Amino acid sequence: MGQQQLLTGSYHPKDCQFLLQEAEGVELLTVEEKEQRLQSGVHYSQMVSIEHAPTQAYLEIFYKLTAKYKNRLATEILQLAKLLQQTIGSSITLVSLARAGTPIGILLKRALLALGSVSSVQHYSISIIRGKGIDEAALAYLQASGVKADSIVFVDGWTAKGAITRELRQAIAGWNIKNKDYQLSDKLCVVSDIGFTAHYVATHDDYVIPSGILNSTVSGLVSRTIRNPGVVGFHQCVTYHDLQNHDLSNWFIEEIASEITQLNPVVLEAPEILDPQFQHRQHQVVLAYLTQVMKSHDIADINKVKPGIAEATRVMLRRIPDLLILKNRHQEDVEHLLMLAEEKQVSVTFDHTMPFNALALIKDLTRNQL
Incomplete structure (x- = not known):
């Protein structure tokens, strides 16, 4: 099991490994087709949209907002890394929630390595779906691979209403009932917690995390995750190979990571955990x-x-x-x-x-x- 070839999307394998499997024969829907099916009762996890390259005008806004906020995002990522290191210890396994959590997980891994006091840091990205739960095949893979349960922290980009925070809590409670020898924490780590539901939080401000305003072209060309009944193994995804020439996933990571390396972690304080x-x-x-x-x-x-x-x-x-x-x-x-x-x-x-x-x-x- 540990030798299984894992997906990496367009990311470097050292940055992220997706515990997902490539879906076969999935129909890519237009926004209109998808909305009709959603509102007729088909669950969102059973379909995936066609994605288009962003327009030049929209890209210019993305670049402008990245330039505006890259220092803030780098600072908050490094502060979160300090908090995780202080709370979890020197061996940390980041498990980001695909796909919005994936770039944040990669940046947290870079920040933890930059701190220099972490002996081991791994990053996997797995699927969680509102109303369907977390990918238990992915959790079982981590267990079988020898990942220590107490090293795992779940990572997302932000919270809004808190639906995924609740889904995570319910899913991990269910997992822990069935797996007495592999007890996981349901504490979620996010950059921006506008819904006030996460545990490890850098800010409660509603500001632009630039990776949040693009789709797959800032998420390793990976689609949102799919969960079709009857499919065995990991939850699924598709890779948008047709958008390869528009992919900014690694550009974005390097932009923020280069800011992280210029910060002095000694003068940064870890965020406080809210009462x-x-x-x-x-x-x-x-x-x-x-x-x-x-x-x-x-x-x-x-x-x-x-x-x-x-x-x-x-x-x-x-x-x-x-x-x-x-x-x-x-x-x-x-x-x-x-x-x-x-x-x-x-x-x-x-x-x-x-x-x-x-x-x-x-x-x-x-x-x-x-």
Whole structure:
């Protein structure tokens, strides 16, 4: 099992190994086809979208935001690395949640190595799917490969409503009941925790993590993960080989990693872990706002409400958006969202009371069929 050839996407094998298998014969859907199937009851994990190269104008925004935030992101990654090293020890296994967690996992590995006090750091990327759980075949692979359970920490890019944090907690609780000799921690590590649900956190600010505004071209050319019933082994993915000439995955890693090497870790303090009661209260503030939005827009399904810049971007790129709500039109961080809204002819409104900088609503296609 340990000798199995693992996928690496377009990343270097030293940076990341995906515990995923390449799907065969998967139909790539347009955004419209995918949305129709989603809203007719097909689970999102059973399909995958066609992805297109970003336009030159959109890429320019990506480059601008990377330049603007690369020092901040590098600093926060290094601070998280210090926190993990202080909490977990000198042997750390980063298990990022594909795919938004993958670039962050790679950067954390680079940062841990830069600290110099970590004896062993590995990075794998695995699948977790809302409503379907974590890839237990991937966890079993880690166990069989001799990875120590207490060295494992799960990594994602950000939280929004906290759906994946909850999914992770439920999945790990289920795993631990069945695997008494391989008990895992469900503590999630993220850069930006706008939903106040993660454990290891660098910031609660809703700002642009640049890898959050592109799709596979900043995630090793790997698709979002697929879970089709009856498929044995790891969860699946497809690789977008047709986008190879547009791939910025390694460019982005090197941009941030070079910033990390220029920082002095001695003067950086590890972030504090929030008091659980305070965290719970802040999470309730987020949920209260989302409930208000659902009520005012007559939305029954909270999954159609996507808070935060990164989640709103995903809606604009991968779903059929109904409305974009921004806190401030003139903030540079939402420039790409305004561009996407104009391209897709999506209405934009503003709410200065919002506890984050952007929120997107997914169009309910069933309403137009009455």
